[in-house]
Amino acid sequence: MISRLILLVFFVLGPALALASDHHRSILMITWRGLTPAEHSFIAHLEKLGIDAEIEHFDAARDQTRLAGFLRERLDDIKAMDLVYTFGTTVTQTVQNFHLDNVPRVFNIVTDPVGVGLAPALDRPPNGMTGTKHSLPPDVNLELLFNVYPVKTIAILFDPRENNAVAEADRLSSAAEKRGVSVKRLRFAPDAREKDIQIAALRPELNDVDAIYVTSSSSFVAHSEALAQIIPEDLVSMGSSSAYVGDGITLVFGSEYEERGRTAAEMAAKILLEKVPPHSLPIDEVSASEATLYINSDNKAVSKLKLENARNTVVYK
Numbered sequence: 001m002i003s004r005l006i007l008l009v010f011f012v013l014g015p016a017l018a019l020a021s022d023h024h025r026s027i028l029m030i031t032w033r034g035l036t037p038a039e040h041s042f043i044a045h046l047e048k049l050g051i052d053a054e055i056e057h058f059d060a061a062r063d064q065t066r067l068a069g070f071l072r073e074r075l076d077d078i079k080a081m082d083l084v085y086t087f088g089t090t091v092t093q094t095v096q097n098f099h100l101d102n103v104p105r106v107f108n109i110v111t112d113p114v115g116v117g118l119a120p121a122l123d124r125p126p127n128g129m130t131g132t133k134h135s136l137p138p139d140v141n142l143e144l145l146f147n148v149y150p151v152k153t154i155a156i157l158f159d160p161r162e163n164n165a166v167a168e169a170d171r172l173s174s175a176a177e178k179r180g181v182s183v184k185r186l187r188f189a190p191d192a193r194e195k196d197i198q199i200a201a202l203r204p205e206l207n208d209v210d211a212i213y214v215t216s217s218s219s220f221v222a223h224s225e226a227l228a229q230i231i232p233e234d235l236v237s238m239g240s241s242s243a244y245v246g247d248g249i250t251l252v253f254g255s256e257y258e259e260r261g262r263t264a265a266e267m268a269a270k271i272l273l274e275k276v277p278p279h280s281l282p283i284d285e286v287s288a289s290e291a292t293l294y295i296n297s298d299n300k301a302v303s304k305l306k307l308e309n310a311r312n313t314v315v316y317k
């Protein structure tokens with residue numbers, strides 16, 4: 001029996017395309033904070049690629065205990081799936097701990113799979129798994145920022161409960177120090193009871209910095225209104241994820257969730273249709289030259305940027 005706390009949503013993709021594949025596939029899609037544009041794009045692109053599949057969706061609702069309970073309860077069923085899709089670092093790491101090496105897995109929207117220990121290198125995924133990396137490396141982000149806005153001091157906002165955010169903060173701190181940039185690391189748990197106390201304490205910390213870097217944290221996306229309460233409108237803010245565009249962040253280098261969804265679908269198609277072992281497909285990363293520079297046109301700090309020096313395509317949001 002399925003626990004009544006578990007929300008399952010079923011999608012049947014393109015029945016008219018059934019003849020395009022050799023048999024019906026079963027895919028488990030596990031998300032962390034609901035269906036995002038990445039999942040909608042993944043589903044739509046699978047259909048375009050001629051894959052006839054029933055997709056079972058489980059959302060962890062940002063609850064790792066709930067996720068682990070689902071995996072334990074459904075482990076035998078999961079082992080019979082043709083493919084498992086996972087969204088984000090926490091979900092992917094948790095699934096990895098259940099040793100599903102014989103079940104093909106494709107992850108999506110993972111910030112730093114190498115930094116958090118999911119893979120030894122982007123071109124060497126672990127057995128049975130591959131996926132897409134969403135954000136640019138922090139050192140690359142810093143280099144691209146310097147093209148449009150050189151800084152001498154930078155604050156790094158991160159949620160210490162999220163491994164990907166801590167790894168990103170560590171890597172950015174190291175890159176900044178090598179450039180002679182002073183770093184101020186700021187911890188923030190936006191869904192904690194003392195959120196207002198944290199916000200009041202963080203505001204003064206930004207008085208003496210040139211910019212703030214917001215790490216990729218699901219908690220920040222879920223509580224984006226808190227970022228606006230912390231970051232002054234005239235302070236240049238850089239996000240590591242395109243999910244932050246429109247939430248008061250000044251600029252982001254990267255790619256849209258939709259594009260990552262299409263890329264993940266193409267990987268899934270190679271695994272399902274061509275029988276390609278997942279670990280033979282390198283983890284996909286957007287290069288610095290391919291990245292788009294997303295600008296929040298409503299943010300007052302945009303006027304401080306020297307966008308004429310940008311080496312990337314500029315898109316206003």
